[in-house]
Amino acid sequence: MNGRMNGSPGNSAPFGPRAMVALVCVGFIAFVALLAAMGTREPRADNGGAHGLGKGISGYAALAAMLSAEGRTVDFTRMPGSAEANALLIVTPLAWADGKDIAQVVNRHRLTGPVLVVTPKWQAVPLTSDPRVTPSRWNPFGAPKPPRGWSTVVGTEPPEWKGFLDRTSVRLEQPGGPPAHGWRSADGQSSGPLPDDHVVLSGQGEDDGHHGITPLVTSADGRVLAGYFADGGAYPALDRMAGLTAPTGEDRDMHPLVIVFEPDLLDNMGLADRQTGLLADRLIRAAAGDAEGDAAARPIAFDLSLAGLGQPRNLLSLAFQPPFLAATICLILAAAASIWLGLARFGPALVAAPAIASGKVALVTGSAELILRARRHHLIGAPYAEAARERLIAALGLPRRRPEAETDAAIDRILETRMPGTIPFSTAAHQLGSARRAHDIAAAAAQIHRIERALVTMRKA
Known part of the structure; x- marks a missing residue:
């Protein structure tokens, strides 16, 4: 087989096989990198927010x-449900988080491990200058910038989580409210101050199963600052911290839900006090169900998804998981087939002929097709013979304006002299003029053409 398809001889391929493979590979790698970047990018954690990575107040x-x-x-989890199964999950949702999302995260993890929810109270914004440096008007560069992630309190905002523990209510005292006089553990073993003794967040009520809150930490005037729901589960560590002599439940397959209403018991501002830090450690141990003296019995996981630092699922890994796996396989096979077809073809690409051809050949071809379509081909025989006769008169030097029969007789004599045995020109002209079918017309016209070429060629020789 010829190695070139029908096309222009100069129609060479713009890219060779290696260049095409390189282009496809670079495009594929760029597309995969785009998917990975879209799926793995994470919001900045140094935003001064109230979450496990927050270094603000x-x-x-x-x-x-x-x-x-x-x-x-x-660990710090940015995707809901990605925490280790038996870990203590510490959830720190935003004040305006969707309660249904919180309930979904909490209820799902309680099937395998305990959960501790911290309610928000402070409105904080990032600092614009370093508070450790005294401002000076002589500093031409302005106030120095603070460490990244530091924040300051600008107000308070209690949570509104409709759809999560709707039977539990919270109460936030304002700066002019009664003082709390610090915190007290429910068993009376420890006590300590609060960063703001007037702005205190407390709670009361029950869960969706009508189980009441058992206090773990209270204020001096009796407000519940932290507690757990006595829902029938066996929580001996929490019962001991609550100062109870009898267990609140016996089901050892259940995992507790601990609520810390006052965030200053666990946040950076509260842990600046040593007693509060010891209380936070004891509270985490009790929620995790650790035995006395066991410091590393259960891992800890801070949920960041409900704190505004959620990470979308990786699109690259999602493409290889059902139900998208079938579509991904089809795309890969289609791409492989396209590459194979591009490399396996022979010769340059076929260039289509122009819709309207140009030149004498196009004019003759178009005229012939028009005559055939109009079924008037039987009218061209006599004019073709007359045109051939005129060309032979000029080529052979015969007199003009003579009768047609005399001119044909003269052409026949010359033809017989030079090419004996050839069909006479007069006979061929008569056959062409009387022909009606396209095949007969073409045969007679070809005979006249051969006679004309033979006489003209001999004349020139």
């Missing part, structure tokens, strides 16, 4: 650092 980075220093495994 309302964050919980100090609690995470303290637990890690004790030898515990501390």
Whole structure:
């Protein structure tokens, strides 16, 4: 087989096989990198928010650092439901988080492990200058910037989580309210101050199963600052911290839900006090169900998804999971087939002929097709013979304006002299003029053409 398809001889391929393979590979790698970047990018954690990575005044980075220093495994999860199954999940939702999302995260994890929910109270914004440096008007560069993630309190905002523990209510005292006079553990073993003794967040009520709150930490005037729901589960560590002599439940397959209404018991601002830090450690141990003296019995996981730091699912891994796996396989096979077809073809690409051809050949071809379509081909025989006769008169030097029969007789004599045995020109002209079918017309016209070429060629020789 010829190695060139029908096309222009100069129609060479713009890219060779290697260049095409390189282009496809670069495009595929760029597309995969785009999917990975879209699926793995994470919101910045140093935003001064109230979450496990927050280093601001309302964050919980100090609690995470303290637990890690004790030898515990501390993780931070950005995707709901990705925490280790038996870990103590610490949930720190935003004040305006969707209660249904919180309930879904909490209820799902309680099937395998305990959950501790911290309610928000402070409104904090990132600092614009370093508070450790005294401002000076002589500084031409302005106030120095603070460490990244530091924040300051600008107000308070109690949570509104419709759809999560709707039977539980919270109460936030304002600066002019009665003082709390610090916090007290329910068993009376420890006590300590609160960063703001007037702005205190407390709670009361029951869960959706009508189980009441058992206090773990209260204020001096009796407000519940932290507690757990006595829902029939066996929680001996929580019962001991609550100062109870009898267990609140016997079901050992259940996992507790602990609510810390006052965030200053666990946040960075509260843990600046040593007694509060010891209380936070004891509260985490009780929620995790650790035995006395066991510092690393259960891992800790801080949920960041409900704190505004959620991470979308990786699109690259999602493409290889059902039900998208079938579509991904089809795309890969289609791409492979396209590459194979591009490399396996022979010769340059076929260039289509123009819709309207140009030149004498196109004019003759178009005229012939028009005559055939109009079924008037029988009218062209006599004019073609007359035109051939005129050309032969000029080529052979015969007299003009003679009768047609005399001219044909003269052409026949010359043809017989030079090419004996050839059909006479007069006979061929008569056959062409009387022909009616396209095949007969073409045969007679070809005979006249051969006669004309033979006489003209001999004349020139």
